[in-house]
Amino acid sequence: MEKINSLTGMTDLIETKADEDVLANKVFQTEKILKEIFTNYAMSEIRTPALENTNLFKRSVGDTSDIVNKELYTFSDKNDKSITLRPEGTASVMRSIIEKKLDGETHKLWYLGPMWRYERPQKGRYRQFNQAGIEILGYPEGAPEFEMISLICELNRKLQIRKPLIKINHLGDSSTKKLFCKALVDYLTPMKSNLDEKDLLRLDSNPLRILDSKNPNTIEILKKAPSISDYLQDNSKELLKSIQELFSDKCEIQIDFNLVRGLDYYTGFVFEAISEDLGAQDAYLGGGRYDNLSAQLGGKDLPAIGMAIGIERLALISYQENKNRTLISFIIISSNSEAKAYKISHELRSINKNIDIDVQLSQGSLKSKLRRANKNGAAYAFIVGDDEIESETVIIKPLNKEDSDQSTMNLNEIENFIKNLS
Ligand code: HAM
Numbered sequence: 001m002e003k004i005n006s007l008t009g010m011t012d013l014i015e016t017k018a019d020e021d022v023l024a025n026k027v028f029q030t031e032k033i034l035k036e037i038f039t040n041y042a043m044s045e046i047r048t049p050a051l052e053n054t055n056l057f058k059r060s061v062g063d064t065s066d067i068v069n070k071e072l073y074t075f076s077d078k079n080d081k082s083i084t085l086r087p088e089g090t091a092s093v094m095r096s097i098i099e100k101k102l103d104g105e106t107h108k109l110w111y112l113g114p115m116w117r118y119e120r121p122q123k124g125r126y127r128q129f130n131q132a133g134i135e136i137l138g139y140p141e142g143a144p145e146f147e148m149i150s151l152i153c154e155l156n157r158k159l160q161i162r163k164p165l166i167k168i169n170h171l172g173d174s175s176t177k178k179l180f181c182k183a184l185v186d187y188l189t190p191m192k193s194n195l196d197e198k199d200l201l202r203l204d205s206n207p208l209r210i211l212d213s214k215n216p217n218t219i220e221i222l223k224k225a226p227s228i229s230d231y232l233q234d235n236s237k238e239l240l241k242s243i244q245e246l247f248s249d250k251c252e253i254q255i256d257f258n259l260v261r262g263l264d265y266y267t268g269f270v271f272e273a274i275s276e277d278l279g280a281q282d283a284y285l286g287g288g289r290y291d292n293l294s295a296q297l298g299g300k301d302l303p304a305i306g307m308a309i310g311i312e313r314l315a316l317i318s319y320q321e322n323k324n325r326t327l328i329s330f331i332i333i334s335s336n337s338e339a340k341a342y343k344i345s346h347e348l349r350s351i352n353k354n355i356d357i358d359v360q361l362s363q364g365s366l367k368s369k370l371r372r373a374n375k376n377g378a379a380y381a382f383i384v385g386d387d388e389i390e391s392e393t394v395i396i397k398p399l400n401k402e403d404s405d406q407s408t409m410n411l412n413e414i415e416n417f418i419k420n421l422s
Helices: 023-040 054-060 066-070 090-099 143-158 174-194 197-205 207-212 216-222 234-246 311-317 338-349 366-375 386-391 411-419
Strands: 051-053 073-076 082-085 107-116 128-137 164-170 253-255 269-275 283-289 304-310 326-332 355-359 380-384 393-398 407-410
Touching (some): 023 107, 023 128, 051 090, 090 107, 090 128, 128 311, 143 283, 174 197, 197 207, 234 269, 326 366, 393 411, 407 411
Antiparallel strands (some): 051 082, 269 283, 380 393
């Protein structure tokens, strides 16, 4: 029978017990650490559906963005309604808060889950990927900006990110943005013949995005272009400087006046964190302020700031120490009193929360079971056969080579032994 494979750009993540360097292991561990950080920052979880009305993304992420123009997984359901697999989480969070009439309150929220974008897959870029996001709602510019950068520094530290750099910028208020866009268009229009098709389209629909161009000609032309820094108000520039100064001992922060984001809803402070170890897809997180989104989606005026972290990218550049949990492989070699042996494993699990017990469920010889225990990285094999069940004992076999003498312990001794394992 012909096999059916997964779709292009969609990966399976399968945890393995032994090899610490597998992407799936790092992804799951990264998620655990992120959840701890979010809890430390007193944030609450929000979980929204993967499918939304297509219009939600058109009205938030924006009609002119690459995400909405080219990358949405959109289809009609059985009722001919246009629905879309979410490409990001911010729009759904805002929709949910408005729908539940919570848009008059403040919120500190986090979420974690899969997102879908029809992009060309490459290292660190998938069509289904996992994002962890945070959205801080109801607070004007100031403290939440510091909180965002503080959280990024903390995750850089906890996950021991290699070569992290945080880039920050300010897009100004709407009049600043308008003036700057006009200046940029005035500067670029006479040079239209040197721009490629993509940048020409941007010039018409969303000129700020040209600052993100990867075309070497455009990059050269932009060197002499007007800069947003000439248009920004003093308080915006001061915010950038004070963020840079406040965290200068913790993380490397660079003010980058060319940083623009690929989603239309951003209004003021924006940021991205990159690592050169990631290659072309170097941003492992990004975000910013989006004070108009709530009103744009029919809600009250609700200032907001947030960010999303690409979990797979973060896992690729993080170093996580072995968590030092002890794995015990529990081997039953009795067929007539299996149930009694299982009962022992059940009791042992509750003695020490730092140990994991892997009861070997398959049939087979002791030799093959010991081989499997070693392969899974177990520190000990606990072996229970008919004699042990009779005498209420267990054979303990250390699996590291230096200390390989096995011993037989009664249940009290085992309890103490397990309590003392780290
Ligand atoms: P974004 O910059 O589009 O922002 O995505 C955030 C992060 O998701 C990126 O920095 C990257 O690490 C990861 N990512 C994006 N696309 C892919 C992909 N195809 N494969 C793997 N990873 C990917 C947002 O999504 C905004 N919702 C962030 C935000 C929250 N702004 C305010 N609140």
